Amino acid sequence: MILTPKQIVAELDTYIIGQDDAKRKVAIALRNRWRRQQLGEDLRDEVAPKNIIMIGPTGVGKTEIARRLSKLADAPFIKVEASKFTEVGYVGRDCESMIRELTEVAVGMIREEKEREVQAKARENAEARLLDILLPPSPRQGGPRGYRPGDPEAGDEGPAPQVVESPDAEARTREIIRKKLERGELDEREVDVEVREQGSQSMMQVFSNTGLEEMGFNFQDMLGKLMPQRKQTRRTTVAEARRLLEQEEVQNLIDMEAVTRAAIERTENAGIVFLDEIDKISGRGGGQAGPDVSREGVQRDILPIVEGSTVTTKHGPVRTDHILFIAAGAFHMSSVSDLIPELQGRFPIRVELESLGAADFHRILREPKNSLVKQYKGMLETEGVALHFTDDAVEAIAGFCEKVNNETENIGARRLHTIMENLLEDISFEAPDRRGEELTIDAAEVERRLSGLLEDQELSKYIL
Numbered sequence: 001m002i003l004t005p006k007q008i009v010a011e012l013d014t015y016i017i018g019q020d021d022a023k024r025k026v027a028i029a030l031r032n033r034w035r036r037q038q039l040g041e042d043l044r045d046e047v048a049p050k051n052i053i054m055i056g057p058t059g060v061g062k063t064e065i066a067r068r069l070s071k072l073a074d075a076p077f078i079k080v081e082a083s084k085f086t087e088v089g090y091v092g093r094d095c096e097s098m099i100r101e102l103t104e105v106a107v108g109m110i111r112e113e114k115e116r117e118v119q120a121k122a123r124e125n126a127e128a129r130l131l132d133i134l135l136p137p138s139p140r141q142g143g144p145r146g147y148r149p150g151d152p153e154a155g156d157e158g159p160a161p162q163v164v165e166s167p168d169a170e171a172r173t174r175e176i177i178r179k180k181l182e183r184g185e186l187d188e189r190e191v192d193v194e195v196r197e198q199g200s201q202s203m204m205q206v207f208s209n210t211g212l213e214e215m216g217f218n219f220q221d222m223l224g225k226l227m228p229q230r231k232q233t234r235r236t237t238v239a240e241a242r243r244l245l246e247q248e249e250v251q252n253l254i255d256m257e258a259v260t261r262a263a264i265e266r267t268e269n270a271g272i273v274f275l276d277e278i279d280k281i282s283g284r285g286g287g288q289a290g291p292d293v294s295r296e297g298v299q300r301d302i303l304p305i306v307e308g309s310t311v312t313t314k315h316g317p318v319r320t321d322h323i324l325f326i327a328a329g330a331f332h333m334s335s336v337s338d339l340i341p342e343l344q345g346r347f348p349i350r351v352e353l354e355s356l357g358a359a360d361f362h363r364i365l366r367e368p369k370n371s372l373v374k375q376y377k378g379m380l381e382t383e384g385v386a387l388h389f390t391d392d393a394v395e396a397i398a399g400f401c402e403k404v405n406n407e408t409e410n411i412g413a414r415r416l417h418t419i420m421e422n423l424l425e426d427i428s429f430e431a432p433d434r435r436g437e438e439l440t441i442d443a444a445e446v447e448r449r450l451s452g453l454l455e456d457q458e459l460s461k462y463i464l
Contacts, residue, residue, distance in 0.1 A: 005031050008072060016061050017069055017363045022351045025052055026069050029324060029349070032247065033270065036322070048321070049371050051346055053278070053336060054328040058351030059412020062328040066274040069326075075270040076106035076263075082281035082327075085298050086330060095301040099311040102271045103318055108265035111254065118253040125253075126245035127181060133191050134177055135170075135424065187239035195234050195244050260315045271323040275302075279329030282338040299340045306346045356412050361398035365389075372420050380427070383437035387427070392443040397423070402451055405460070423449050 003011065008027035009020075015022070027052055036047045054062045063079060070077030080098045180186050236244070281295040281302075305311065308321035329348055336344060356364075367372050373389055380387045401415045425448060427439060 003031075003072060008264060012065065012068055015368050016064055018356065018360050018366060019061050019065065019353050021447050022054060022061075022065055022353055025349055025351050026326070030069060030073055032311055033322075033324065037269070040411055045321075048158055048253045048308070048462055050349050051325040051327070052349045052351065053347040054326065054351055054353055055331050055336065056328075057330050057332065057410055057412060058357055059410075059414040060353045060356055061413070062353060063274065063276060066326045066328075069074075073272070074109075075272050076102050076109060076267055077103050077272045078105055079274040079276060081276050081280075082278045082298070082302070085281075087303065095298070095305055096202050096311045097273075098273055099267075099286045099305065099318055099323075100313045102273060103263060103267050103313045103315055105266040105313060106271065107259060110259045110263045110266065114254045114259055115250055118250060119138055122246050122249035122253055122335060125249040126242055130191075130193075130242055130251075131174055131178060131179065134181075134238075135174055145371070148428070160367060173391070179277070180317050181242075184239075187237060188253070189238050190235055191238055191241050192235050193241040194231050195248060196231055219427065226411045264316055268319050268321070269322055273323060273325050275325060275327040277329055278327040278339070282331075282334040296340060299343050303340070303343050306343065326458070355410065356402075357443070358395075358398045358402040360400045361413065361416060362394055364416065365397060372416055376420060376424060380431055383431040385431050386438040387424075388438065388440045390440065390442045393441045393446050395421065395444055396443040396446040397450075400446065419450065 005024070005027040008030055009023045012023045012027070029052060032047075032050065036044055039047065054065070056062060066079070067077065078098060079100050080101070084099075085093050085095050085421070122152070234244075281298045305320050306325050308319070310317045310319050312318075325347070336347075336350065350438070365371055375395065377387045377389075397419055401419055405411065405415055423441070426449075427434075
């Protein structure tokens with residue numbers, strides 16, 4: 001489904017409170033990707049993505065905006081921390097690994113789509129194989145062999161005639177067993193099933209992720225092609241045999257070369273990379289001593305990927321010219337201008353996200369589809385406990401969250417998780433013993449349970 005910018009913002013509003021400016025900008029960026037696909041080939045390659053850099057403190061929704069955006073676009077998406085990368089020549093993750101990871105995500109997405117397409121056929125094939133195991137087909141040899149003196153394998157007499165069940169009787173028996181399979185009446189029966197060996201993963205575990213990323217290919221895939229696949233016979237239940245055979249049939253029906261081609265195309269035209277903590281690789285700003293690896297060197301390694309280059313992956317070369325990069329950072333110790341000018345130029349859209357206050361926290365607790373209040377109510381319903389929050393209780397929680405953020409480290413909406421856990425700790429612990437009860441949380445209860453939390457926070461400033 002192709003969404004307009006207004007529809008994209010409306011969808012983001014169901015999960016993210018506030019930050020209207022950031023939502024508008026990412027909505028336009030997403031719509032521009034669709035617009036580019038509608039252009040002629042002569043102009044399509046000339047349109048570069050308008051990368052975005054989000055500036056704001058932690059816990060205000062930067063990552064959530066990018067993640068929800070990728071789900072709306074059904075696009076390959078990865079989140080990486082820029083501070084985890086190292087300059088070329090140092091041991092650690094190289095910057096091109098982000099594109100290899102993105103390609104793997106795309107391959108997984110396309111593979112899942114293809115699996116859904118062939119699921120019905122795979123189930124049908126697996127059922128046919130299972131029927132053959134439960135009721136082996138009768139030999140169709142047409143009758144006994146006559147005496148043939150020229151045949152060294154023939155005796156003086158032909159083999160005894162075999163009693164062959166008529167085709168109609170066999171078909172009726174097969175249909176009876178098939179219906180029993182559908183009803184699950186044979187699920188507990190044990191059968192011998194022949195399946196492909198999965199192979200041992202132990203040899204691959206001796207290689208680190210870094211080594212595999214730098215080599216750009218997978219030893220396991222290479223060895224799998226060189227060595228023939230072996231089969232093994234396993235004795236298992238009919239239910240488990242059906243699952244194993246269905247998985248094997250799915251593999252047989254999927255054309256992995258087509259999956260790879262589609263994945264590379266989707267990566268190149270729809271991939272989204274969220275570069276978090278980009279302020280941590282700022283070369284200047286704050287004057288703080290950093291790690292031995294040059295921050296500016298990491299920026300220069302990221303630059304060609306953002307500008308547009310070709311990255312070698314185990315699935316083939318991937319161009320990064322039209323991948324959308326969304327960078328984010330708090331920039332409380334530095335500024336965007338501390339990044340190298342070339343990298344700044346590749347992020348033409350900049351948006352500052354606002355800090356959250358009590359009114360925002362109140363809306364976050366109530367309005368989103370996945371709000372914390374709904375989450376905790378749902379969790380306790382599984383124990384048979386009905387939990388209710390009064391409006392003044394929600395206001396008290398929001399006000400308390402703002403107060404703690406102002407007086408201690410400001411971690412935005414993430415503070416709500418800490419507060420809600422402290423508020424409901426006793427109820428969550430005793431819930432299995434309180435089945436059938438209805439509990440109401442009001443402002444007085446919030447004040448009683450959380451009053452000691454702020455005192456502990458203040459005391460922590462003076463105690464090591």
